[in-house]
Amino acid sequence: MIEPPPVTPTLHEAAEWIIRALKDEDFPVLLCGRSALDYQGEYTGSVDVDILIGTDFRGALSVLDAYADRGDLFPVGAVPGSVVRYLVRGDKLVDVMTVSSVHPDLFNILRREASTPLDMGTAGEVRAVTREGYFVLPS
């Protein structure tokens, strides 16, 4: 496990921390949602972080459960099999999602055709969906 997140994290710090927690266990992730666009220079005013898990969604959730047990995260809702919503330090909202139920290759298609690398500081390089990827996801 990685160290706990900052006590009152900014949205960026919360994103960086949870991505690092998932990458620490080698889960492939994609940053998506409006925050992904904001990181690419748009100004959509995102207030949460959306993270797509590329494989073993249940395994990723079990990793995050361990952080929840430690008090770093609080699960605040779920759509079984597709989305789990957490608050990092009880404050910053993060949705962790899988798209395998939509299409088994959707994650790889987005990573290959509609994402771009971002430097996420301590979390290292992370791929984020582009504008086109953003509109593929909810359409």
Next chain:
Amino acid sequence: MIGRKGFAREKEDPMLKVREAWALVGARTDRGKVERILSKLGIENGLDRALERGQ
């Protein structure tokens, strides 16, 4: 897709966020590429359908 399967599915209008985002960044978005990717997923005119409500 995820909007209809995730938290947004409970909303009366789960595609509202799509239209709001389109108003913000749609002019700089390659619409053809979105439709090409959706087509690979077996979804035809998905973006059109997401955007049409409220027009």
